[in-house]
Amino acid sequence: MIFPIPFSTQKTIPYITNLLQQGKFDPVIDRAYTLDVIAQAYTYVMTGQKTGNVIINLGE
Structure with missing residues (x-):
């Protein structure tokens, strides 16, 4: 999936939301980290x- 360069967040967010709702975009999530171990996430990347x-994850 190739997204256009996001010149406008007001246009890009609805575009991505629409793709998600239609099932045409399935992001690949490798790992999730909490904010308290962000250095560990950076090291992994x-x-x-x-x-x-x-x-x-900002809320955990």
Whole structure:
């Protein structure tokens, strides 16, 4: 899936939301970390081993 360069958040967010609702976009989540271990998440990303997105959970 290739997204356009987000010139406008007001246009990009609805575009991505629409793709999600239609089932045309399925993001790849590699790992999720909590904010208190963000350094560990950064270290993992910098290893070059990640195969998807790394999520930082702000609410946990």
